Amino acid sequence: MGADIQGNSYYKTSSEVIKFDDKGVEMFRFSNKLIGDLSYVDVTQPLRPLLFYKDMQKLVITDNTLSQQNYNIISFDELGMYQITCVAGSKMDNGFWVYDQELFQIVKLDKQLQQEISTGNLKQILEIESFEPIKMIEMNGFLYVQCKNIGILVFDIYGTYYKTIPLPDIDVWNISNNILFYTENGSAFGYHLTTIEISKILDFENQTPIWLDKDKIWFCENDKVITKKY
Helix, strand or coil: CEECCCCCEEEECCCEEEEECCCCCEEEEEECHHHCCCCEEECCCCCCCEEEECCCCEEEEECCCCCECCCCCEECHHHCCCCEEEEEECCCCCCEEEEECCCCEEEEECCCCCEEEECCCHHHHHCCCCCCEEEEEEECCEEEEEECCCEEEEEECCCCEEEEECCCCCCCEEEECCEEEEEECCEEEEEECCCCCEEEEEECCCCEEEEECCCEEEEEECCEEEEEEC
8 A cells, every 4th residue: 555646546456456436436557467576665756656566576667557567577586686675666777675584685676687786684784683675765866775683774875774663563654745754663653854753743553554645544344445634
């Protein structure tokens, strides 16, 4: 589940993604069961959603109608990258970021699939025993990388480590208007990236949050998706 800056929302199953408008009306869908289960959808760029199939190490780049842009599906194996575990779209030349678990590094690929940036071995650079990214988002000239038991690591657009936001146990999160919105222990919060202030937005009970943005939060209830405004 996710939402883009235009107010469209996306629902992901194991084999397809469906796009809805801001009124909840279905617009488009994409499915390709031949390349396995769909692991993650990045919709930070509504004109260029990314569909990542982790088990098969493949990436599909679509357009705003969820139509496949590339004639061939991108295979990381063919690029000599065999353990990609996270992907994120980039506004820089329509490339994208990937995390290579084999080399413990984040790599930026351009739209010709050429390597532009590499962080190097982050376990060595950061002097940590474990580095396991769960999710990455590029926003406002920074790359935000959520890691288990660490928090959200921030890199600049050249792959240089900048700082760590100490939020190791958050669940759903998103960045909008220079605020990191996140859920933790039954509540939604806003972390201001400039002032480092944290404010509680709302509490929720017996509900499963699946996405949140600057003014509303999405829940899954009885196989239905509902939204609440802050």
